[in-house]
Amino acid sequence: MSNSVRKPEEHLKLFLPGPTEVREEILDAQGQWMIGHRMPESIALFGRIQPKLRQAFRTQHRVYVTASSGTGMWEAATRNCVAKRVLHCTNGSFGDRWVQTAIANGKEVEVLEAEWGQPILPEMVVERLANGGFDAVAFVQNETSVGIANPAREIAQAIRQTPGGADITIMVDSVSGMTGMEMEPDRWDIDIVLTSSQKAFALPPGLAFASVSERAFEKAKTVPYRGYYFDYITLEKYLVKDQTPATPAISLLYALDKQLDTILDEGMEARWARHMAMRNCVIEWANSRGFALFADEQYASPTVTTIANTHGIVIADLNKFLRTRGMVLSNGYGKLKEKCFRIGHMGDWQVDDIKELLANVDDYLHLQGISW
Ligand SMILES: Cc1ncc(COP(=O)(O)O)c(C=O)c1O
The missing domain is CATH 3.90.1150.10 (Aspartate Aminotransferase, domain 1)
Known part of the structure; x- marks a missing residue:
């Protein structure tokens, strides 16, 4: 395949917290022939990707794929699964920005802040939940702005043990974590885990993924004004047919298909x-x-x-x-x-x-x- 657009002398190795380096064979995978997203070739591609994504996400549940960056999946989680009131735990810029997303979508938000550089601890979350009335909790697993990993497993476990905690939707941003650090949505009982392609997946930017539990999906059915592009119910309707409601980023899906093989082989x-x-x-x-x-x-x-x-x-x-x-x-x-x-x-x-x-x-x- 021709790679004349890539001049070796222009290559900069990216030791950034995203976008991160993409291997040449993955860049090349994007250059396959275009297909229509309702054609059998596209359905086969999406169908191949879904089980591999679930394996990478360590979940039995669905993993939605959108042509957006991770920010889109913040909006999706907020619109679909915050019925009324959400507790946002934040210790960095991305946690703060997710708060802004929830506010911009008209949700009632309470913010629990830990100092930058310090973790969000389970006991802090439990204490704040005692204020009551929260139907969702959101936090960032790996706060990229400060380089801190919040103890997602322990936070989720503590939430579930609070009175009414079994019904709370736990929403976790693992944008810069997923595939690069331990994350077990099913075993840790986390309802939504969202991420972007340009971080530890080592793909170009432009795709976002979110695993969504059965409990969260059922809840979404009861939440009004879920929006249009990121409506879980519509995404599901198409996902079960190995399709997406709107035109997917087909070139990126080619890259994802190939990169998932590398990830799972490792x-x-x-x-x-x-x-x-x-x-x-x-x-x-x-x-x-x-x-x-x-x-x-x-x-x-x-x-x-x-x-x-x-x-x-x-x-x-x-x-x-x-x-x-x-x-x-x-x-x-x-x-x-x-x-x-x-x-x-x-x-x-x-x-x-x-x-x-x-x-x-x-x-x-x-x-x-x-x-x-
Ligand atoms: C922890 C975290 N959350 C969310 C985002 C936003 O993701 P995106 O830029 O893919 O919309 C980023 C981006 O760096 C991030 O690091």
């Missing part, structure tokens, strides 16, 4: 372990270079590490230097822009790739006269 446990190994490599490096981690190390994210800029380097200059070596990392998010830098270690990267990046950062530090 195995979920192995993939999670590889991400932990990359994380540990970055943490060890940061500690040994006199940097500090921004997030509580006990809850450090397996897919993105946020490093406090304790040496006061100019992150834009570091990135300029790294570009000359064919790679980039990320500055801190929002208010942390110059205070931190973030290394995305997600998707198909291996520990050796991370070591290569870190060796180049070392070169930059040496040039700045920073020693450790």
Whole structure:
């Protein structure tokens, strides 16, 4: 297949917390012939994808696929499964943005905030649930803005043990977590887990996925004004026919089909372990270079590490230097822009790739006269 549009000299290895690196064979998979989305070829493609997605999501339930980014699936979860009042737990920018989504959709929202860099803990959620009246709880499993992993399993378990907790819809954003860290929607009894394609799936941006439990699906039937594009009931009607209501992003589905084979061949446990190994490599490096981690190390994210800029380097200059070596990392998010830098270690990267990046950062530090 021709790849003349991709000039090797323009390739930058992306050590970002998304979009992340996409392998060439996956980029190439997108270039297959176009098909109509009601044609048997498309139905076969979607039909092949669905069981593989369920395996990757570790769920027996449906996994909806939309031509959108993950933000669309926030809106979907909120519109379909918040009947009235939702508790949003947040400890970073993405948690905050999901709150804005719920408000923009006219839901009654209460916000539980943990300090940035600190986890949301089960007991905090339980305490707030005692205020009563919540039919849904939402939180981010892996807060990309600060590099912290909230203990999703324990939070879900604690919610279920509260009075009335069995009926609460638990909605989890695993946009930068899914396939890069442990997530078990069925075993942990989490109703909705949503994610985007451009993170640990190592696909181009443009697709979003959400697993939806039977309980959540039944609830959605009772919630009015679910909207149109992201209505679970309509998505389901087509999913059972291996189709989507609107035109899907067919080229991306080709890429997804191929990438799911790689993900499942590696195995979920192995993939999670590889991400932990990359994380540990970055943490060890940061500690040994006199940097500090921004997030509580006990809850450090397996897919993105946020490093406090304790040496006061100019992150834009570091990135300029790294570009000359064919790679980039990320500055801190929002208010942390110059205070931190973030290394995305997600998707198909291996520990050796991370070591290569870190060796180049070392070169930059040496040039700045920073020693450790
Ligand atoms: C944790 C988290 N949630 C949601 C989003 C938004 O996802 P998208 O950009 O795919 O809409 C992001 C994006 O980086 C994210 O990191």
